Amino acid sequence: MKMLRRRSSVSLDDRLNGLAEAAELADGRLEAGVVAEARSVVSRAGVRRSLSVDHTVVALAGATGSGKSSLFNLLSGTSLATVGVTRPTTSAAQAALWEGAGSGPLLDWLEIPRRHEVTAADPTRGSGPEAVESGRAAVASGPEAEGGRAVLASGPGGWADGDAAGLILLDLPDHDSIELAHRLEVDRLVELVDLLVWVLDPQKYADAAVHERYLRPLARHRGVMVVVLNQIDRLTPAGAERCLKDLRRLLDEDGLAGVPLAGVSTRTGTGLPELRSLLASRVADRRSWATRLAADVGTAADALVTASSGVDTPAGGPGRSGTGEPDAASGAVATVAPEMSTDGLAKLLTVALSEAAGVPTVVEAVARAHRHRSVAATGWPLTRWIRRLRPDPLRRLRLGTTEVHGPTGPVGRTSIPVTTAVQRSRMDTAIREAAGAASAGLPAPWAAAVRRAARSHGDELEDGLDRAVATTSLGVARRPVWWRVAGLAQWVVFAVMLAGVLWLLGLVGLDYLRLPRPYLPTAGELPWPTLLLAGGILLGLVIALLSRGAAWLGGRRRARRAARMLRASVDEVARELVLAPVKEELSRYRRFTEAVTVARDATP
Template identity: 40%
Template sequence: MTAVTDHTDHADQPGDDDARKKDPGGEIVRKERSGREAGHKEKGDSGRGAREATEAGSGGGTGSGSGSADSVGSADAVGSADAPGGWDDGLIARRVSATAEGQARPVQETVMDNRPPAVAPLAYDGPLRSRLDALRELVGLSRTRLDSRTLAEAGQVLDEAAARRRLSGQHTVVAIAGATGSGKSQLFNALAGVAISETGVRRPTTAAPIACSWSDGAAGLIDRLGIPGRLRRRPLQSAEAEAQLRGLVLVDLPDHDSAAVQHREHVDRILALVDAVIWVVDPEKYADAVLHERYLRPMAGHAEVTFVVLNQVDRLPRDAADQVLDDLRRLLDEDGIALGEYGEPGATVLALSALTGDGIGELREVLGHFVAERGAAARRISADVDAAAVRLWPVYANRRQAGLSEEARDEFADRLADAVGATAAGEAAERAWRRNANRACGTPWLRLWRWYQDRREPATGRLSVRAYDDEEATARQRVEQAVRTVAEQASDGLPAPWAQAVREAAVRGSQGLCEALDELAVRAGTPVGRPPRPGWWPAAVLAQAAMTVLQVVGGLWLLAQIIGLMSPNLGVPVLLMVIGIVGGPGVEWACRLAANGPARRYGAEAERRLREAASGCGRARVLDPVAGELLRYREVREQFLRVSGVTGGTGVTGVTGVTGVTGVGASAG
């Protein structure tokens, strides 16, 4: 707001002295009061108040009345308009005026400019933006796995970060907090240079937060704190104070230990929104358990935006004040608050007296450097993200290797293969191949005897009656046990919510697994057609036939000699019969030896087919859903590492075997 003034010395106009004589202290005093009331209207009405004061002064018809009214009304109007850029930010301009009541500073015309000053929004640096983006992605990926209360704080941090980013980046909001009687309102007034916040022996004295801004453009920040216009103030204006603390928005909070619940709610709400906080303690309550346990210890990660001020040191001797200050530092160190000593980042600890002004200059200087850096808001948001990451640690971080190893996958496949009887099927296939080989390469007399035995003995005499119901129940139990085992192995080491999600995925996949395995066992375990025959089978059959022919020829020859059809010669027919009788079993024995390898290979192939079928079914129904949950956890864990600011996964163990076939290691440790 700019003001264009036309100075006229109304005090030198004729008739002023006569007017004062006619109405000593009456009409003029009333007009002065009306001018002051009009000049103190809130939020940009200072120019209008000046005009009303001028009109009220001239309405009396006396030159002296006009001069006196203009003197009071215009002083407030000019004081409000002299600030750079205008005071159009919702603040009440209450300042101490050095102009005497009788001195005339008339304003002929005031021009109002109601446009709000241009304020640059807050800008976060690259690492902080990356962490906020990762936190937003983390919350989105976790909504279906975690309850809303677990993610509430992270969501609030994102909301507050977005809200703060839209507001002024040239201002730093600092709250003054403390216990009853610590002198925080006195310190607030000492920094402002004027009695703004009420002080006194009545407790609690501060009933509502009061804001004081050293420059324009902070209306949005104060609106965010919920402080109404009637509780917004201006400090005592001086070139030195404006240059030193320009950009500071100071908020005086009620007592954090107030008996009024509403006061404590004000403190908790505003402490979550300000950029920094000045904790004011006194020699009597600096070790108060409520302060340390409820506020300082939980906000230990906000040390870089924390000031701890030991007030009322004027009540202590010098040595005692140093001892109390050292003990305060010890307590802060026990709370986990890093102290900004020797140039290291951390909390600032000072000792002062707001009553005598001792140490106020040092606090002003420290606050001036702190505000001039324009980094408190980003540091506060970064500390909030750190706090949210610490609270989310139990639901995202795993301390040991988690996931499915190759051994666990093989064990699961073996359990399913046992459930469907893959080994037994392979052995049965091997026996079938051997049986076919014996039938093809055995002696005719042995095959005839076996045929006779098959005809005489009933089928139930050789085959055991299988209890199919018992076998089916046993197989189902084996499948369920295999699923439970692989689910426990996959979820071991994971945080509780993600371990539960892995187990639920395994249970869902196991539904209908037994029936699917039965179909696969029938389809993959039954050989298609007759078993294959090796190339030496025809030669073995011919050899066995030759041995049989020799036996028959020798027997007929011997018979012909016995009945006299041929001359006696026992040597040749007996030799032929012996060769046939001994050669037939020999050929059969040799065929059995030769059939061992092909029979084993045939049985192993049948077992392999059934194992692969069972393994594929288990992978599709159980392992793949489990791997999907592990992949989701891997994603959120990587986002959590970004939120925590951890590079390379330090301190967090990885997830292995999250794919369906080979198992991809994701070790972050």
């Protein structure tokens, strides 16, 4: 199998369309949860693009005690987030908006809970720890607040005018909260936000919970991720450098090479200007939402490929290697389906289906029917009526009669013997072998789908074969010309024989009446009446024997022709009821691989 060649750049619209098509084609073939997630990504992307693309939703995520709420207050210049050391401290997401006109539908989609009391720092107080403390007592003089959403001007949080325009900053609940609802809220918002800022601390930056549950599975999202090591003021400069190097190593192992890593201190303000500058550049770019959606599409496409291959998910996430790139195993799954040789598979099926359909019985009946009708048409006139008393082999099978063939086709089943258990077993084996040959080289889920497709019309197969045999023109309706010639010759010979018989009877009558005999011509020493009688009988037998020989040869010829016609009809049934569904399934897989390859394109 050959790998599909990727295009160098695919638009987000094309990738979303590819993912939607791949999910539709995979429905009923791959794991339902994976297909549902792919459809959810398409739906979520459609909603996100319909909302404000001028806003960038940045979420601060981290564990209890990492200092993300303090960082949120410093960046926003508010006291909206409660800072503490108890678990959990942050129980619901908080939002701070900079010049947030038009962001309402976006925040409604994010389902940020509304609160009745919001504190915010005075924009004139600047930023830093002092601003946080002063903000707690400056609710009245703070910016306009809408429920739990603090709407800020450009100044609060130490941002230069216009730098934070369009920024929506979220403080998420603790991902390690003892409350299940808090963890579920984190999982929900992590799927929706445009840019993720993971806030870690020196004590738990290597915690497996955050690496295995979030960072590693989000390797595709490294373009919309920032990692912050907070509380570096608790370390010596050398210790802080060692921690940052070790954290960088862990991130590289998670497939997050190149993800920005910043060391900050919410107590001293170290690293905050650099973090603001990084966030400001992402907000100004106005492309984080598209990058996020592209990463979601890639992850969902990787999951489809992994589910299609049936292999275990690598550590880097669905269809991912540790480097965050599609690994060889999962990438090899997205291949073109093998071209199916329908002629070869049809031949494989036709033999078994022909036997199950009673084709050998019909072929033999065609030969016997030809001989039967030939004898009835060319036999000795005195005895041919006896032949007509015998049943016609084809009529016994209800073939070639008006009982089966009406003006619009067959009107009843034939009388061919029912399929035996042995014939049915051979037919099932042939179907299974054909499906196996057609699905050779396909991933297990798609090979199983091909096998199901081959049997999808199993209930119709026997009736379809019977109809095919009943409607096939066997070529027995046309009477050969020589039948009429031989039949006419038999009547002539019979007339000659009858003339001889009458002549002899006349002579016997004259002898009985003692009348003088007329002149009796002879042929040599044999009288003509005797010659006519004996000659008529002998010629009649010779014509009958010759006709039987010709009928045997003609029966074989018609049987061969009928066999070809019947095999062609059975072949058509095999293609329609077995191979056509198989071919459609292979085409479906081929379209799936093409669509999922487009969806996995690395260019957002």
